[in-house]
Amino acid sequence: MELTDAQRQHLPLRVLLGAATEVERQAQRYAAAAVYEAIGAGAGWETVAAAAGMETAQAYSRWSSAKVLRLFRPSPGENPELPAGQRRWAAERLGAALTQLQDCSQVSLLDAARQADLTPAFTTGVLSGEFMPPWPVVHMLASIFKGEPIELRALWECGQGRVLPSRLSAEGTAGYLAAALRGLHLAAGRPPLEQLAKGGLSATSVGRILSGHVIPDWPDTAHLVSVLGGRPGDLHGLWQEVHSAVLTLYGAFPPPCEPGPADIAVHHDGESV
Structure with a gap:
């Protein structure tokens, strides 16, 4: 109200x-x-x-981190209740992504906890998927591990019982979808792109999708989410926003134009247009 x-x-x-x-x-x-x-x-x-x-x-x-943690604790009835399995799955995927970033950064868990002003036990719980932390903590840890926090945002939102509204401009919505897919790729351990290809979707196309240069159609989006260990339904609302944004910008999906080097193409039925 x-x-x-x-x-x-x-x-x-x-x-x-x-x-x-x-x-x-x-x-x-x-x-x-x-x-x-x-x-x-x-x-x-x-x-x-x-x-x-x-x-x-x-x-x-x-x-301080302790006060921020208290501030972001949900009030009774504030967030919809999630099934325990869904909340655990989201926390585990987020923890896997953060663990992957930590491994690549070579920042020790103790050093990360010190920099983020968190206890080692809580930091361990976040990386192991035991805890679902507030977003500022996710952002801080991702930054400490030299990652891109936006790539973890959708993973975190899945644990909040929310649809995934980006609330971004039409131009930014496609980038948010690409970041969400990169977050799933990160949580899956960054498997080779060849393992994600199928039929008309080549490894090169997968790379362009993950980099944000190509917008996939829904079948290819659902395939990538599934093969990366995610659940397509979690990102369907976000893909619909992208679809709507493309219609707003170009009047059609895929856009009826040949993209230049700085433009975004749309992968549709195995082709980039």
Whole structure:
């Protein structure tokens, strides 16, 4: 409920105050996520403090990992209940992707925990798939392991019981789908592209799909998600957004034009157009 709508409806004070409290809590979450994305991108706590107009120690105290973890714990009834198997599957896939990044980065678990201001036990639980952490923690660990956090976003969202709305521009939606597929590729241990090919979908086409240069049609998307250990239904809503975005940009799917080097093609029935 919008706070202004509640006021116009002359609802009881208890309802108005409850709505105001929720607005404040969501604002705190937004600020915390923004801080951790900045930290993950290389900003120091001095930069965060300057932007917030406070001392460095105050900024660190306000947005320490422990406080952020508490802030992002869902309130009762906030997120839809997920079957235990689905939540466990999502946590395990996310943990596998983070473990793959850690192995490639050669950053020790203890060092990662120290940099992220987490306990070693909690960090171990995240990488083993035992815990589903808040998004700022995922972003921080992916950055510490020199990965791209956006590639893990869809894996994390699967554990939140959400459809996968990108809320991006039409141009950005296709890139989000490619990032989601790269996240599944990462969680699967980055198998050779030849293992992902089938029929008219060559290894070269798979590489172009994962890099975001080609948008796959739905059969090829479903194939890649399945062979990478994912569930096609989780990404169907996102693919539909891509389909809609292409229609918005070009008026047809696939787009009725020959793409230039910087354009995005659409893989359809084994061909790039």
